[in-house]
Amino acid sequence: MTQRYLVTGGAGFIGSHVTDRLLGLGHEVTVIDNFCTGKRENLAAVLEEGGYDAARLRVVEGSITDPSAVAEAFEGVSGCVHLAALPSVVRSVEAPVESHESNVTGGIQILDAARRAKVRVVYAGSSSAYGDQDAQFKHEELRESPLSPYAATKLAVELYARAFGQVYDASIVVTRFFNVFGPRQVPDSPYSGVIAAFCFAILQGRSPRIDGDGEQSRDFTYVGDVARGVCDALLAKDLPSGCHTVNLACGGNHTINDLLRILNDCAGTSIRAEHGPSRTGDVRHSQADIARIRELIGFEPQVSFEEGLRRTYDWYQRTYK
Ligand SMILES: NC(=O)c1ccc[n+]([C@@H]2O[C@H](COP(=O)([O-])OP(=O)(O)OC[C@H]3O[C@@H](n4cnc5c(N)ncnc54)[C@H](O)[C@@H]3O)[C@@H](O)[C@H]2O)c1
Structure with a gap:
C-alpha cells in the first residue's frame, strides 16, 4: 500500500538516492x-530520471532545528529516514558549534517528532563512532571512540x-554508514568526499591530493546499496521494538x-597524487562487520567497489564534461 515517508536532508547526496x-x-515522499x-x-x-x-x-524548505518546519514535515508520514546533517569532519573541526546545532539539536527534534507521531x-x-581502534573489523559491540566534533555529534x-x-x-x-560514494556527491567543495574529489581532479587532468601516505583504508559503499539498506530497514515488518544499531x-x-x-x-589516465600531511581526526583503517544487519534485515551489498567506481566516474564524466 502506498504510504508517505519523510526524508530529512533529501536534497543531499544520499538523501536524493533514498528519495528515488x-x-x-511506489511511495510518496516529503523532503x-x-x-x-x-x-x-x-x-x-x-x-526526471525516474x-x-x-x-x-513534497518539499518543506526549512531547518530541522525549527520545530514548526519539523511539525509541517511530519504531517501524514508513516516513517522517517533522518539524513540531514553537516556531514564533514573538516567542517566540524573549523566550526564545532555549527555542526552541533544541525546534527544534535536538529537530530533530537526529529527523534522527538517521530516518537510523538509514533513512526x-x-x-x-x-x-x-568507532574512531581509530585496533580491531580489524568494526562491530557494533566495540566501545565508541569519536575522534572529531563531527563524530561526537553523530554519536x-x-x-x-x-x-x-x-x-x-x-x-x-541506527544505520552506521562507512564512506558512501556514487553519483551526485558534491565533488568541488573543500568538504568533498575523497572519491568525488578524485573523479573531479582526474576529469580536469589535475593531481588529486592524498592526505598522508595513501595506505589508509576505507570500507567504500556504493550509494545504491546504502539507499536499499536504509529503505529495507524503514519498511521492515516485525522488527523487535526499541533501538537497533547496525553497520551498513x-x-x-x-x-x-x-x-x-x-x-x-x-x-x-596515469595521474599521480600529490601527498600532503595526514588530517586531524582521520582514522587509519575502517572496515565493517556486517553480520548484524544481515541478521536484522537480510542486507547484502550488491555493487562491488570496482563496479561502483565505474558507474560513479561515468556519471561525473557525463555531468561535468
Ligand atoms: N557520505 C558519507 O560517506 C557518510 C558517511 C557516514 C554518515 N553519513 C551521514 O549521512 C547523512 C547524509 O550525508 P550526505 O553525504 O548525503 O551529505 P549531504 O551534505 O549531501 O546531505 C545532507 C543534507 O542535509 C541537509 N541539511 C543539513 N543541515 C540541515 C538542517 N539543519 N536542516 C535541514 N536540512 C539540513 C543538507 O542541505 C543536505 O541536503 C549525514 O547525516 C551524514 O552524517 C554520510
Missing part, C-alpha cells in the same frame, strides 16, 4: 531540507536514539592508493 528508491517502490549542502537539482534529477509524477514529492526513524549513523544522536528506544519504546534503526557497508576495504589506481584505469 522510495518513489520507485525537509534547508539546502545548505543539498541541491534542488538533485530532486529534479530524481523526478519519470515520477512531481505531485508525489519509525532510520537514522544515518556514522563509522566515525550523540545515537545515544539519544538508544534512550528513546528505552524510554518511549520508539522504533529506531560492504564489509571490504580498499586503500586510497587502490582507489586512485582503479580510477586511472576507468579514465585511461
